[in-house]
Amino acid sequence: MLVLGVSHKTIALDERERFSVPKDALPALLSSLRSEGTIAEAVCLSTCNRTEFFVRPEGVSLGDANLGAGSVSMQNANESLRKALSRISGIKNVDRMLYQRAGGDAIRHIFRLAASLDSLVVGEPQILGQLKDAFEAASSNGLIGGQLGKCIMHSFHVAKRVRSETRIGEGSVSISSVAVDLARGVFGSLDNASVLLVGAGEMAEAAARSLAKDASRIRVCNRSIERAAELAAKFQGSASTLDALEQELLLADVVVTGTAATHYVVTQELAARVMKARRGRTLLFVDIAVPRNVDPAIHGINNVYVFNIDDLQQETERNAGSRSRAVAEAERIVDLELESFMRWTKSLHVQPVLLAIRAKTKAILTTELERTLSGKLSHLSEADRAVLAKMMDSATNKLLHAPTVRLRESSDGVDPLQLAHIAEQLFDVQGVSFHENQVRESTHQRAHQQALDPNDAAHASHHHGDHQGQKNDPKGNLQ
Amino acid sequence: MSFFLVDVFFGLAVVLYGGLAIRHVVFLFGEANAPATRNRDGVRDGSRDGSREVGKTADGTAIATTRWFLAAALIHACYIVTGSLLFRVCPITGVAFPLGVAGFSAACIYLVARMRYNVDALGAFVAPLSLTGLLASRFLTTDTGAHVRSTVLPFHILASCIGVTLFSMASFAAVLYLVQERRLKKKQLQGLFRRLPPLDALDRVEHRFLLWGFPLFTIGIVSGTLLNLAAGDIARTGLAYVTWVLIAGVLLLRAMLGWRGKRAALGTLAGFGFTLLLLGFYLLRNSVERGG
Numbered sequence: 001m002l003v004l005g006v007s008h009k010t011i012a013l014d015e016r017e018r019f020s021v022p023k024d025a026l027p028a029l030l031s032s033l034r035s036e037g038t039i040a041e042a043v044c045l046s047t048c049n050r051t052e053f054f055v056r057p058e059g060v061s062l063g064d065a066n067l068g069a070g071s072v073s074m075q076n077a078n079e080s081l082r083k084a085l086s087r088i089s090g091i092k093n094v095d096r097m098l099y100q101r102a103g104g105d106a107i108r109h110i111f112r113l114a115a116s117l118d119s120l121v122v123g124e125p126q127i128l129g130q131l132k133d134a135f136e137a138a139s140s141n142g143l144i145g146g147q148l149g150k151c152i153m154h155s156f157h158v159a160k161r162v163r164s165e166t167r168i169g170e171g172s173v174s175i176s177s178v179a180v181d182l183a184r185g186v187f188g189s190l191d192n193a194s195v196l197l198v199g200a201g202e203m204a205e206a207a208a209r210s211l212a213k214d215a216s217r218i219r220v221c222n223r224s225i226e227r228a229a230e231l232a233a234k235f236q237g238s239a240s241t242l243d244a245l246e247q248e249l250l251l252a253d254v255v256v257t258g259t260a261a262t263h264y265v266v267t268q269e270l271a272a273r274v275m276k277a278r279r280g281r282t283l284l285f286v287d288i289a290v291p292r293n294v295d296p297a298i299h300g301i302n303n304v305y306v307f308n309i310d311d312l313q314q315e316t317e318r319n320a321g322s323r324s325r326a327v328a329e330a331e332r333i334v335d336l337e338l339e340s341f342m343r344w345t346k347s348l349h350v351q352p353v354l355l356a357i358r359a360k361t362k363a364i365l366t367t368e369l370e371r372t373l374s375g376k377l378s379h380l381s382e383a384d385r386a387v388l389a390k391m392m393d394s395a396t397n398k399l400l401h402a403p404t405v406r407l408r409e410s411s412d413g414v415d416p417l418q419l420a421h422i423a424e425q426l427f428d429v430q431g432v433s434f435h436e437n438q439v440r441e442s443t444h445q446r447a448h449q450q451a452l453d454p455n456d457a458a459h460a461s462h463h464h465g466d467h468q469g470q471k472n473d474p475k476g477n478l479q
Numbered sequence: 480m481s482f483f484l485v486d487v488f489f490g491l492a493v494v495l496y497g498g499l500a501i502r503h504v505v506f507l508f509g510e511a512n513a514p515a516t517r518n519r520d521g522v523r524d525g526s527r528d529g530s531r532e533v534g535k536t537a538d539g540t541a542i543a544t545t546r547w548f549l550a551a552a553l554i555h556a557c558y559i560v561t562g563s564l565l566f567r568v569c570p571i572t573g574v575a576f577p578l579g580v581a582g583f584s585a586a587c588i589y590l591v592a593r594m595r596y597n598v599d600a601l602g603a604f605v606a607p608l609s610l611t612g613l614l615a616s617r618f619l620t621t622d623t624g625a626h627v628r629s630t631v632l633p634f635h636i637l638a639s640c641i642g643v644t645l646f647s648m649a650s651f652a653a654v655l656y657l658v659q660e661r662r663l664k665k666k667q668l669q670g671l672f673r674r675l676p677p678l679d680a681l682d683r684v685e686h687r688f689l690l691w692g693f694p695l696f697t698i699g700i701v702s703g704t705l706l707n708l709a710a711g712d713i714a715r716t717g718l719a720y721v722t723w724v725l726i727a728g729v730l731l732l733r734a735m736l737g738w739r740g741k742r743a744a745l746g747t748l749a750g751f752g753f754t755l756l757l758l759g760f761y762l763l764r765n766s767v768e769r770g771g
Contacts, residue, residue: 182668188597188677279737282679299664303740311666 582612
């Protein structure tokens with residue numbers, strides 16, 4: 001398991017916005033990742049605060065919690081993701097900006113992220129919806145399998161548990177509420193203020209919901225008039241297209257921008273023209289879009305104030321302190337859930353052995369039953385034979401129930417590979433785990449490369465070794 | 480007994496203004512980490528942190544402050560009235576009582592402004608201003624206005640007095656505006672920003688004070704021109720007109736070209752600078768004349 005990406009914790013907004021992946025570009029990105037053959041499962045989460053990939057590299061099981069970032073499969077997946085992030089951002093060397101988590105750390109990261117513990121605004125609810133959207137996108141592109149899928153699904157459960165068992169959501173300062181507070185700081189009462197929403201996405205709607213409580217007028221300006229009208233109707237506001245933006249800016253006091261545009265929707269020239277026509281009336285921009293919609297240089301114009309997502313961070317951090325107890329409780333839940341999930345991932349090692357044991361047992365019993373039915377019990381009717389077959393299945397289940405449970409449970413704290421081997425030997429089955437194959441092959445490749453060129457072995461194995469190995473990998477062995 | 484009553488009013492007014500001044504200064508600078516936010520009326524509110532009680536307390540404090548200010552202004556008025564009766568002088572002539580009237584009018588203007596605008600923090604300026612006026616009227620001069628004979632003079636003093644008070648309040652609003660504007664431009668949304676009045680309210684109240692003060696100041700300098708020309712005081716008249724032109728310019732530029740915010744605040748401060756010069760000139764001249 002590997003997590004690689006950028007977030008509000010690693011880079012500032014002006015760099016972060018370059019990594020933003022528009023919704024419509026996501027399928028192509030996921031397809032290109034899949035075509036590289038280094039990644040078995042992947043989710044790409046791109047929000048205003050982060051662009052992250054959660055991936056299960058080809059040939060790596062989720063149960064390989066201890067498989068660090070140094071393994072060949074991990075390195076290949078890592079390389080693919082770095083290239084992808086480099087392509088998205090147009091930045092050649094993205095290494096200094098990225099952070100990565102591998103194995104159990106990666107799973108913990110996903111759980112914390114879903115529980116809104118890694119958010120800019122700790123406790124905000126939007127991240128769960130965004131993660132679900134990312135999951136859906138990956139799923140519809142065929143990049144979700146039984147392992148990463150299970151991990152993401154479990155993160156939803158963690159998020160729900162954290163939200164219901166702690167007070168992390170209470171009093172959380174969402175970006176929308178900070179925008180409202182900022183607007184009050186500038187205008188005092190918003191009773192006579194006119195609020196303009198540029199863009200009609202989820203964030204704009206959330207902001208409108210907060211502002212609608214106070215503001216007298218809500219106007220929505222959007223690329224699509226239908227969506228603008230739909231949102232405006234919810235707040236008894238008016239709608240217009242982006243063509244009317246300049247006229248709308250003349251009437252507004254607070255402007256919340258949240259379009260998916262990759263360029264500035266409000267340029268410095270436009271703002272200068274508008275301010276001249278407004279005769280200096282104060283104008284507040286709250287730019288919640290990433291990439292930004294409002295040219296930051298506009299902040300230099302008299303009586304115009306531009307605040308973006310990062311500017312609001314100190315405000316939200318102020319609130320974080322008052323909920324440190326809830327955060328500590330949430331972290332404890334994440335730890336417990338991680339422990340439980342890791343137990344499940346470890347059981348993945350014994351899963352093929354268990355399947356092999358079950359198959360072998362069933363095969364032996366079926367053979368013996370058929371032999372008996374064709375001999376001494378050949379007079380039995382079809383109905384009786386069916387009853388006998390059912391009895392055999394039931395006996396198999398009862399017989400293997402205890403070993404199955406013991407193997408799964410005892411895998412906790414014990415080297416799962418070792419346990420799988422012991423079970424294989426005891427029952428004389430071939431359930432060799434995929435992990436072992438992978439490790440064996442990567443070791444072989446490294447040895448081979450070292451024999452060829454001892455100085456460049458690491459580099460060579462990084463770029464070529466695992467591709468060779470993958471041809472022979474029993475893909476999906478553990479799925 | 481009458482003198483004692485005047486002293487009681489004086490003492491009570493001093494204590495109340497002093498207490499209010501300390502309360503406002505502590506409010507502005509003494510609660511660096513207080514989780515203050517604004518509610519829909521711009522009053523400090525902690526409700527966003529899940530504590531409705533904090534919000535109620537903040538509202539309660541604001542109401543209590545208004546009541547104390549009202550009490551201080553009423554006692555101040557009692558002091559002026561009883562003092563005037565005792566000394567048998569009109570309170571708007573001479574130097575002593577007008578200083579007290581200026582302090583009293585500052586408190587009244589503040590109370591009126593608070594009814595309409597979220598400008599609680601102006602109290603940090605108004606309370607010391609009223610206190611200074613009160614103390615000055617008692618200790619700075621012994622002039623009781625007995626030398627005044629002109630009928631124009633009371634109008635001149637009253638109009639100038641309230642006009643200058645309004646300008647001084649406008650200039651304090653301008654200072655607060657510049658502080659708020661600077662914090663917003665630097666994106667510092669914590670601390671003082673949360674305790675000062677909203678930016679737009681400061682701009683509007685500053686404009687209102689200038690608008691209210693300008694006609695009074697105009698009456699003051701027109702009446703002053705008549706008095707000064709009679710007295711041959713050309714320099715003071717000239718300085719008064721420069722001040723008038725400056726403040727008229729600030730109002731005109733705002734109305735014609737939309738010079739609001741920072742430009743208007745700087746213009747107001749420049750105008751008030753000249754008003755202070757004028758006031759200093761007047762006090763200096765007066766004390767020289769008294770000394771002579």
